[in-house]
Amino acid sequence: MAEEIRAEMVANVMTVVVAEGGQVADGDTLVILESMKMEIPVLTEVDGTVTKVAVEEGDVVQSGDLIAVVD
Template sequence: MSRRGGVAEEIRAEMVANVMSVVVAPGARVTDGDTLVILESMKMEIPVITEVPGTVTKIEVSEGDVVQSGDLIAVVD
């Protein structure tokens, strides 16, 4: 979901992957292009970035979690 008119951006997994690292915490200010989480799939590191500036209101994953395609990773408001 894109941020339009005050609506939060939900960042979701695009593939099955392991959560390698959580880079930000709730309350962190981020800008377009900032990395929130680093996923690992097939020995590749995949940064999960935000496309909007704002405040991270939720991080729904922890290091070591496995995410499925479509799973909620974070919310930026």
């Protein structure tokens, strides 16, 4: 079952760590967000394959925006 990883706050996408097709494990960093000069890693809570990366470096995400899908 696909797991959608969504933003929990308004932030800038600083670094995209994973690529579509990449393998990830529970606890791996998918992207690093920047908000109020703090770097916030966005982690996956499941093992699987990244089937979609919905953000690019420099994007601004709002709370609830899709960041990635892991299947």
